[in-house]
Structures are given as C-alpha cells and as structure tokens.
Amino acid sequence: MTDQAVEHEVGRSRLRKEDARLITGQTNWTDNIQVAGLLHLAILRSPMAHARITRIDVSPALERPGVVAAFSGADLAEGLGSLPCAWPVTEDIVLPDHPPVAVDEVRYAGDPVAVVVARDRYAAADALEAIEVDYDPLPPVLDLEAALAEGAPLVHADKGTNRCYTWPLAPGESFESVRQRAEVTVKRRYHQQRLIPNAMEPRAVVVTPLAASGEYTVYSATQIPHILRIMLAVVTGIPEQKLRVVAPDVGGGFGSKLQVYGEEALALGVARKLGRPVKWTESRSEGYLATHHGRGMIQDIEVAATREGKLLGLKVDLLADMGAYLMLVTPGIPLLGAFMYPAIYKMDAYEFNCTGVFTTRTPTDAYRGAGRPEATFAIERIMDELAAELGLDPVEVRRRNWIRHEEFPYTSIAGLTYDSGNYEAATAKALALFGYDDLRAEQRERTERGDPVRLGIGVSTYTEMCGLAPSRVLRDLRYAAGGWEAASIRMLPTGKVEVVTGTSPHGQGHETCWSQIAADVLGVPFDDVEVLHGDTQAAPQGMDTYGSRSLSVGGEAVHRAATKVVEKARKVAAHLLEASEQDLEFTNGVFSVKGSPEARKSIQEIAFEAFTSHDLPDGVEPSINAETLVDPENFSYPHGTHLCAVEVDTETGRTRIRSYVCVDDVGRVVNPMIVEGQVHGGIAQGIAQALYEEAVYDAEGNLVSGTMADYLVPSAADLPDFVTGRTETPAASNSMGVKGVGEAGTIASTPAVVNAVVDALRPLGVRDVRMPCSPHRVWQAVRSARSGAAEEVAGTGPAQSGQSAQAARSGDIGQYGEPGRPGQPGTEGSA
Numbered sequence: 012m013t014d015q016a017v018e019h020e021v022g023r024s025r026l027r028k029e030d031a032r033l034i035t036g037q038t039n040w041t042d043n044i045q046v047a048g049l050l051h052l053a054i055l056r057s058p059m060a061h062a063r064i065t066r067i068d069v070s071p072a073l074e075r076p077g078v079v080a081a082f083s084g085a086d087l088a089e090g091l092g093s094l095p096c097a098w099p100v101t102e103d104i105v106l107p108d109h110p111p112v113a114v115d116e117v118r119y120a121g122d123p124v125a126v127v128v129a130r131d132r133y134a135a136a137d138a139l140e141a142i143e144v145d146y147d148p149l150p151p152v153l154d155l156e157a158a159l160a161e162g163a164p165l166v167h168a169d170k171g172t173n174r175c176y177t178w179p180l181a182p183g184e185s186f187e188s189v190r191q192r193a194e195v196t197v198k199r200r201y202h203q204q205r206l207i208p209n210a211m212e213p214r215a216v217v218v219t220p221l222a223a224s225g226e227y228t229v230y231s232a233t234q235i236p237h238i239l240r241i242m243l244a245v246v247t248g249i250p251e252q253k254l255r256v257v258a259p260d261v262g263g264g265f266g267s268k269l270q271v272y273g274e275e276a277l278a279l280g281v282a283r284k285l286g287r288p289v290k291w292t293e294s295r296s297e298g299y300l301a302t303h304h305g306r307g308m309i310q311d312i313e314v315a316a317t318r319e320g321k322l323l324g325l326k327v328d329l330l331a332d333m334g335a336y337l338m339l340v341t342p343g344i345p346l347l348g349a350f351m352y353p354a355i356y357k358m359d360a361y362e363f364n365c366t367g368v369f370t371t372r373t374p375t376d377a378y379r380g381a382g383r384p385e386a387t388f389a390i391e392r393i394m395d396e397l398a399a400e401l402g403l404d405p406v407e408v409r410r411r412n413w414i415r416h417e418e419f420p421y422t423s424i425a426g427l428t429y430d431s432g433n434y435e436a437a438t439a440k441a442l443a444l445f446g447y448d449d450l451r452a453e454q455r456e457r458t459e460r461g462d463p464v465r466l467g468i469g470v471s472t473y474t475e476m477c478g479l480a481p482s483r484v485l486r487d488l489r490y491a492a493g494g495w496e497a498a499s500i501r502m503l504p505t506g507k508v509e510v511v512t513g514t515s516p517h518g519q520g521h522e523t524c525w526s527q528i529a530a531d532v533l534g535v536p537f538d539d540v541e542v543l544h545g546d547t548q549a550a551p552q553g554m555d556t557y558g559s560r561s562l563s564v565g566g567e568a569v570h571r572a573a574t575k576v577v578e579k580a581r582k583v584a585a586h587l588l589e590a591s592e593q594d595l596e597f598t599n600g601v602f603s604v605k606g607s608p609e610a611r612k613s614i615q616e617i618a619f620e621a622f623t624s625h626d627l628p629d630g631v632e633p634s635i636n637a638e639t640l641v642d643p644e645n646f647s648y649p650h651g652t653h654l655c656a657v658e659v660d661t662e663t664g665r666t667r668i669r670s671y672v673c674v675d676d677v678g679r680v681v682n683p684m685i686v687e688g689q690v691h692g693g694i695a696q697g698i699a700q701a702l703y704e705e706a707v708y709d710a711e712g713n714l715v716s717g718t719m720a721d722y723l724v725p726s727a728a729d730l731p732d733f734v735t736g737r738t739e740t741p742a743a744s745n746s747m748g749v750k751g752v753g754e755a756g757t758i759a760s761t762p763a764v765v766n767a768v769v770d771a772l773r774p775l776g777v778r779d780v781r782m783p784c785s786p787h788r789v790w791q792a793v794r795s796a797r798s799g800a801a802e803e804v805a806g807t808g809p810a811q812s813g814q815s816a817q818a819a820r821s822g823d824i825g826q827y828g829e830p831g832r833p834g835q836p837g838t839e840g841s842a
Contacts, residue, residue, distance in 0.1 A: 020527035020537055021747075024684035027523045029260075029516075038260045041215035041232045042292045049217075050079055052278060052291040053135035055125040055142050056300060057117035060153075060371040060712025061166070062146035064115055064124060071141040072127050077134030080285060081142065082126045084112035091280045092246045094273055094336070097238075097491040098343035104176040105369075107167040109336040111246075111273030111280070117146070118166055118335035119371050120713050121300030123273060128281060128289065151371045151712035155309055155330040158368050166335055166369040175333050175367035176342060180349050183424050184360040186315070189324035193315035197396050202781050203308040203385050205332070205706035206699075207299050207716075208378055209724050210517075212262025214302060215292040216275050218282035227282065228255045231275055234268040235555040236515055238492070240547050242271040242339075247279055258545035261517035265696070266377030267302050268517065269557045271339050274301070299717045304706055305378020307332035308345065310389045312352075315360075320401050322412045324360030325424075327352050327389065333367045334374035341375055342367055343490065347382030347476075347558075350425040354390045355434050355474050355650065356412040361424040371712045377557065379696055380475075380754040384761060387473045391762035392769075392779075395470070399773060405470045405766070406438065406447070413472065420743065427476060429648045430743040432676065437738045438472060441652040441674040444734050450656055458774050466669075467657045467771025471763035474650035477559030477751030478744070482642050496560070497552035498568035499638035500529060500576045504622035506615025508533060508540045510572075511638075513553020514565035515545045519753060520685040521561060525569050527681055528747070532573035533614055534600020552640065559649075559751025562681065567745045568641040575637035580617040583635065586628040587612055587620060645744040649751055651675035653694075653759040659771040664790030666702060666768055673759065674736040678750035686752050690735055693756020699725050701764035702783050723783075772796070 032038045069081035094109040112123045125142050129135035150164035157163055158173040166173055190196060217230040227249060233239050236256040244251040261268065274291050282289045293301065311328040331345040345365045353361055398408040414421045416433040423429060442448075447468070454466040479485075482493035497513040510529050514521055526540040543549045556565070577597060584602035585592045588610050595602050603611040612620075617635060620626065624633035653673040659666050673690065680686050703723040707716040716722040741748025761782070768784045769777060776796035780788055 020530045021679070021681050023527065023682065025523055025527065025537070025682055027520045027685065028526065029520065029522045033260065040212055040262060041217055041230050041259055044217045044230055044259070044290070046217065046219050046288040048287055050128050050130065050285065050287050050289045051132040051135045052281060052289055053127045053129070053132065053139050054123045054274070054291070055127070055139045055144070056297070057113065057120060057122040057124050059117060059146055059148060060120045060151040061149040062117050063149060064113065064117065064144060065147050066143070066145040067125060068143040069125050071143060072138040075134065075138035075141055077130040078127060078138045079130065080128040081138070082112070082281070084110055084114035084124065087112055087126070087277070087280055088114055090247065090283065091276055092248070094276065095242045095245060095271055095339060096337040096341065098340045098489065100178055100342045100346055100489055101176045104342060105167070105170050105172065105174065106337060107170055111276045119373050121373060122335070126277060126281065128285065132292070153370055153372070153708060153712055155332060155368045155370065158370060159366070166371055173369045175337070175369055177364065177366045178346055180363040180425070182361055182426055184324070186324045186326045186360045186362040189360040190315045193323050194318045195316045195397070195400055196313060197393060197400050198311070198313040199393055199396055199779065201310040201312065201389055201392060203306040203310065203388070204700070204782055205307040205372070205375070206305040206378055206704050207706050207722055208265050208267030208302060208305060210263035210265060210267055213293045213295060213298050214268065214272065214274065215290070216278045217288065217290045218278045219288040220282045220286055222286050224253070226253045226255070227279060228257065229275065229279060230257045230259060232261050232268060233258050234261070234264045234515055234517055234557055236545055236547055237513060237553040237555050239271055239275065243276060243279055246271070246276045247283070249279070249283070256547045258515050264517045265379040266305065266381055266557065269339065269377045270303060296718050299722065300373060300714060303338050303374050303376040304334065304372070305375060306385060306700070307375045308385055310385065312389045312393050314393055314397055316397055318401065320397065320403055320408045320411045322356055322358045324358055325353060325390070326362045327364070329365040331365055331367050332372065332375055333369050334372045335369065336374045338374045338376040340377060343488065344375070344377055344382045345385070346488065348386030350427050350476060351383050351386040351474070352390050353424045354387065355414055355472055356390070357414060358424050372708060373714070379693065379757045381558065383475045383754065384697065384758045387471070387475070387758045388762045388765070391471045391473065392766060395766045395769070396778065399778070406442070409470070409472050428645060429474065430645060431740040432474065432648060432650050433738060433740050434472060434650060437650065437674045437676050438652040440736050440738060441654050441672050444674070444736055445654040445670065445672040447654065463661050465659045465661060465771035467659055467767040467769070469655040469657070469763040469765065469767030469770060471653045471759045471766065473653070473759040474648050475754060475758050476646040476648060477754065478563035478643055478647035479558035479560045480646060481644060492554065493642065494554065494560070494564065495640050495642040496554055496564040496568045497638065497640045498565065498572045499636065500572045501636045502576060502614070502618035502621070504619050506535070506539065506618055508535055510540060510542045510569055511550045512542060512544045512565055512569060513550055513555065514561045515553065515555045516561070517556065519556065519561060519689070520682065521565070524562065524566060524681045524685060528566055528569050529573045532570060533576060534598070535614065559753045562749050563647040563742065563745055563751055564641055564643050566681070566749060567747060568639055570747055571641060572637050572639045575639060576635050577614070579635040579637060580614050582628060582631055583617050583621060584612050587626065643744060647678065647742045647744055647750040649675060649677045649755050651755060651759060653763040655763040655767040657764065657767040657771060659768060659789060661772070661775065661793045664786035664788070664793070666784060666786070666789060668698070668731040668764065670734070671731050672734045673756070674738060675752070675755050676738045676740055677752040677755065678742045679739065679748040680737065681749065687735060689752045690756045691733055693754060694733055694760040695725065695730055697757045697760025698730060698764055700782060701761045702785070703729070705783050
C-alpha cells in the first residue's frame, strides 16, 4: 500500500462539481425529457377571481388538430382527490376542499377549469380557446380586514367564514402588565406585500406509465420528491410503492417548489386515464398566476420600553393572506415567524396572535425565509422606531437589549433555546467594515447643509431558526410529518464512494459539500465521491430540502453515516492487522497500529476485503456500508449584522444603495465559496422586496403585475457590490457545528434597506415608506411629510385600513387596500 495524500476538505473553497454540466447544458431539466408517444397538457385557467361555473363544454377542443383528449373538472373528479394541506395549525382550522381542477366555482384568477391533451404543446395551447365556459361572477375578496367583517362576501360559502384560523402565543408576563409600567410605547403597522417567486426554471412535470405493472414514474421540477410521492399516492389512490418520483436537475425553487401542485396530480391522473406519457410545462406568465405566492401580511406591532431603551415587552397581531386555498404548508408559514419576532432581544412579555384569512387570490405558501423574514422585518423596523423615539443610535438600542455571548445557551421569551452566538462580535466587525462612524458624520453634514440627496443608514441584527426541524416540535405544532433526514454511504469494491442523501438540491451545491464531508471523514479523495439524490428509487428515504435544513440535518446525516462506515471498517481492520480495535489509529483514510506504523490498511482496501469476504471476523457481514437517520435535537440559529447605506433623492424619489456590508455567523463553514453565493443571492432577494417587487391586483382581483415587464425582478445592474464577512460560533446541536445559510441574506437584508430609506427621510418627518420603496412611494412620502400628512400617505398607521373600498373603486389594489402601481418607472436600473 502506498501513502495517499488527502487534503482536508471541510472549510475549503471548491468549485461546485455540479456546475460543469449545468453551465454547459449537459444536464436534464424536466422539460428536456422526451419519451416515445409523449402527449402534452395545456390548462385553461379562470380569467375571473371569483365566479360560479354555470356551463362548460370541452368538446369543441376535440375538433382541433392534434388534440387527443379534453377534460373538465367534473371529468377528472372521480380519480383525483383534494390537494393536501399538511399543516392544520389549529384543531378548528377551516380546511376547504381543493380540487386540482375547479368543478363548480373558481376562486382566483388562474384557477384551472379544463385541460387539453394534444400531440404537441402548441396544439394543446391553441385548442384552449375552443373550450366554452360560462361564468356567473361573484364578488372578489381582497381586503384582509374587510374579509373578516360581518356580511362580507365569502371565498368558500359552505364554510360560512373567511377566517381560516386564529393562533395565539403568550409566554411570559402579560403584555398589558408591562405596558402599564413602561415609560415608552411605540406602535406601528407594517405591510408585507405579496411576492412572486421567480425560479430560473419554470415548473414542469412528466409522467410515464408502465401499464403492465400499474407503475408510474413522475419527473417533476420539485424540491420535495419524497413528500410528493406520498401525497400523490394520497390524492390519486395509486399505491405508494407503484410510484417513483424523480427530481432531475432543478433550476431553483426558493420555496415555490416546496409544494404538491394540482398540475402534478393532474398529469398523473391523465397519464393513468389515457395510458400514455404526458408532459406539462408552465409558461412564465402562467407561473405568475398559478405558482404559489409568498409573504402577504399585515403586521401590527407594539413595543414597551423604559426611557433608557430597555425592552419590556412585544405585542404582535398578524393578518395573514392564505389566498383562495390552503396549499401544503400555507397555514404554518406565518407561525414559523411567531418564534422569531423577539429575535436576539431579551424582554419580559411577548404576545403573538395570527389570523389566517381567505381571499380570492393565488394561494400563498413558503418563499425564501418563510415567515422569518417577515418577523425580522417587523422587529428590526420597530427597533429603529424605538431608537428614534428615544433619541438613541439604532445600534446602541440593540446593544442594550441583545443576548450577550456569555449568556448562551439562552432560552428566548418565545421558548426557543439558542445554543450559541456572539452578536457583539458580528456587529463590531460589520461596523468596522462599513465605516459606520464616518458615514454618520457625513450624514449629519449633508443634513445640515440641506442636501436634496439624503444619506440613510440602515441596521439589521438578526437570528433565525433553521435546520427544520425536531420532529417532536413539529408534532406540537400539528405538522403532519417529521423533520428527520436520511443518508447512506456505500463503499464500492474499487474503493470509490457513493453517498445517497434524502435531501434534494436545486442550486445549493449538495453534491460538492456532501462529497467534502464524506471525503474528510473517510479519508478518501474528493473526486472519488459521488452523490446520489432526488430519486425515490435511488434514495428511498428522505424529507427533502427547504428551511435551510440541508446541511445541519442532511449534511449531519452524511457525516454520521460516514462515521459508521469507519467504525465498521475498524472491526475488519483490527482482524486483518491482528490488533485490538483500541490499538488502531485512523488518519487520512488509513488504519495503523499504534507503535507499529508499518502495519496498516487503507479504508479502500478494507472495502475490497469486505467485498471478497475471504477473511472477515466471525459474525461480521460482508459490507462496511452504513446508513443513518438523523432527527435534530434542536434548530440551528445562524445570526449576523447587516448594514446598508442609501442615497435618496428627495426630488425624484430615486434610491441608490451606496454600500452594503454583512457579517454572518453560520457556524462551521464547509465550503466558503458556496456560502458566499448563498449570502449574495439571499441579499438580492431581500433587496428586491425592499425596493422592487410586488404582486399587484386590480379591484376585480386580476393580477396586473403578471409579466416580467410589470413585476420588477432586479438584475445585477440594480444591485450594489456586497462586502461580506463572517464570525464563527459552532452550533452545539450537531456534531459538525454547522448552521444554515440559505435564507440568512433574505431575512436580514429587507429591514436593513428599508431602515436606511426611512433613516434618510426621517429629518423630513417620514417614519415609514411601504414596501417596495419605489421612487413614486418615496417621492409621495416626502411630499406628504412636507404637507404634514406623512403618516396617512406613507402607510404607517392603521388609518390605511379604512381606505380599501375607495381604493378599490379608484384603481388597482397594491397591498390590502392601498392603490397599487403596475410598474415603478424611475427606479435605478429599470426601464
């Protein structure tokens, strides 16, 4: 045996091994899949937000060239059940039926009403216009507060209410008691506008039936192949063992593919009905209507504090827009934030109350961060408001209230045990990189001379719970599944390694990172490791990818499985080297006997010996392969400080991000290059919410920002350079000390940017600008402040809630009662 030089992998910046095929087109997106006899689906969608279907006739579509079949909702109802909601958050939650294709009533613009099957996608799409549908319009339900009023039109008339659920949380003292003794209270209303996910790859599904055995293979651009398999079995009645689900290379998700969509069930149902393979791929504009939306919430938040700035209590009341139906985890998304509103701060009282509300809009569900960006935005915005009320620096107010590093582990007022962190170190590093004091001095000078281009500085200090999730916690939250993850390691006879993971990547770099973890534990070269994923036949167990869980749960499972391989190999090595297991050392993939370094065996040699089974110890099976399932004992809690400097032109409303600095603590880092990419992408999406993106509906419930011409997704030209840094406090909840990183940038960046915009305008009397902070909204806030009406126009106070009816009559509905805007001309970098 020759020595092998094995370089440590964890902590090393490696180019992603996935990228070679992804960027050269040598990959397999779902829409690339071609099968003999493939048919194509096209879906007719409702043009109305709310209406009864009084008549539907699909037969004219059958006369069109290339059309093989056409179905209404009634035609498909027998074989397809209601789409699942896996998170009924309260015992009395209202759970309406959700047919994949509407039968009697449509409840949002984009609700499917009929399906055409043809020999090519263009023939299918063309035939949709031949289908005859008569609608009896019903009143749309758009305003969250109006939807709860007595006598309001109902989204689901049979349920008798638009209230989906009410979920309270009230640990600690009562908020009323701390309010009584508080010297200062600050109350604000914030609006989380709806966002439309924009994954690079649209959704797609291909189903191939094997009639002889009743088996079906479902290829889907999904984040959750294992969960999808279970749920499709439930919806269609096809036995689970007869279903194979494959997630090929998936081009992004951001939560939008953490879903069991009607189109997936529909494709499977049609393939079963016709005995032919079928494909459906959404168009981008179709996806804007039919892919679930994110956010959508009204937040009323109040803090009570002393004159010295010490927080005493926090009260949060939410109205959360469910949309027309409950999708896979729709009701639970706002509640993921329930535990994070207290953030990194100490207090005596916390009251949280969330009411879910049905509306006649596209359903909402997970979008990058899923409840936690909303929570961080609200608490970080009101911390700035508290600082302004007290005349203190925003950073100083945070210092006076955050958990100190020597207090960890710390149980927050919301009941979470933060295992590690150092908020002081991350903030100090960020302030130094940012040049905070110099920027404040420049800001004062520019304000004093009346510069019309104002400098604003925004602060966001955050933590998040990720690594979803301990199964017992999910049980207590009434979630239908667990939060464990599976991994197995196969040592092949030639010494190569296969890692099988239950996570399902869609851009995160699992193949690279899991190879690094396995290579380090096993002491084998990085290039000798292959990672198998995203196929329920190759990787039969798994809970998939979302909630920044992959590394801290899935990566931990890989680490533990690899450790099991080493321990199994140790028994064989001890036998072959005629030594006790205790006398063996394992370094760089080689077992050696203490004191006799010439007596040694590599783990690859042990793998071959196990394969031949010629000389194994009695009772040892002929394999050193291993598998494990990991159920996390706690969440992981990354944290950090993000700082943003903006220049706001008070004459045009134009906002330019001048500098952006973030210092994140994501625990031990496996691949710094991948971490950088995740942080950059997350920040970009958070900035997008702050300045650019919003799903806008008109008064009839039609989506008027339904294309990329109207829905502003920022490009690289719209974004600044990011200065990033890291501190490291290893997680105590897993053996590798890792935390999550995929959502951190999104969670922290939105409040940093909006705080900066408001900070720039505060000397003019502006205390809020509703997101997105478009040039028009900024200009309007400045103009209104100068006329003494800043609160009403800028949308900071509850007075906004009474404007919905008038706004609905006069124009588009932007966010639950505010006149909207299909576009934002004048934003830097946009046309």
